[in-house]
């Protein structure tokens with residue numbers, strides 16, 4: 718299939734796979750399994766060469782991570798997403814994190830457990846609990862979550878709390894400048910509208926140290942985050958990886974510009 722454009726190649730490959738397995742469906746458990754997999758490929762919006770397993774993104778074969786609290790609640794990352802975030806953080810020797818969207822602080826705490834050394838810090842931004850309105854359009858659940866739980870309740874009074882700075886504000890208005898060029902990793906999981914994710918991404922590019930770091934987005938193929946990525950990646954061929962079996966997207970940043978962190 719040399720010379721065939723990549724999207725067409727994937728369409729042909731997947732359609733053949735899909736049809737073959739459809740014919741075998743009543744007779745073969747494997748075909749039924751494959752069919753659900755190929756269906757996932759056909760419907761997943763960012764399927765392509767950067768839709769990868771977590772292991773594809775990790776360089777350290779002996780990586781060990783510790784995550785707690787593991788059990789997810791509604792609106793948390795899944796257990797495997799939590800593990801993936803911690804693994805990406807540790808594999809990239811991250812020591813300073815900026816998180817947009819604290820919620821109950823479960824991911825904040827798990828990230829704090831995997832920092833490079835005792836000087837490591839997590840800065841986590843959330844809407845103040847009494848917030849009733851925000852500056853850009855977004856779903857009202859994004860605002861409502863600010864009062865649903867105590868922000869950071871799952872890291873408060875834990876050994877990781879001293880490593881964590883809780884910040885308050887609307888990410889579209891917040892003054893990020895004191896943190897610019899000082900951060901190794903940003904985790905974007907605040908408001909989920911296209912406008913918010915766009916501005917959170919622009920701010921994150923400035924936060925990352927000039928020497929390099931990574932941005933991780935949650936819910937990348939859902940809500941306004943999906944709309945943002947569809948447009949952003951159409952305008953620019955940025956090296957964003959989408960992690961299979963998760964809603965995570967990850968991209969390297971160097972000198973304020975996107976770069977392929979697997980190439981370093």
Ligand SMILES: C[S@@+](CC[C@H](N)C(=O)[O-])C[C@H]1O[C@@H](n2cnc3c(N)ncnc32)[C@H](O)[C@@H]1O
Nearest residue numbers: 793818820824843844862863887888906907908
């Ligand atoms: C889905 S929750 C985050 C979940 C958390 N990162 C985790 O892994 O468990 C989204 C959080 O972002 C906060 N948020 C929503 N809009 C925001 C905004 N404009 N600025 C800052 N935080 C925001 C919400 O209050 C909520 O706590």
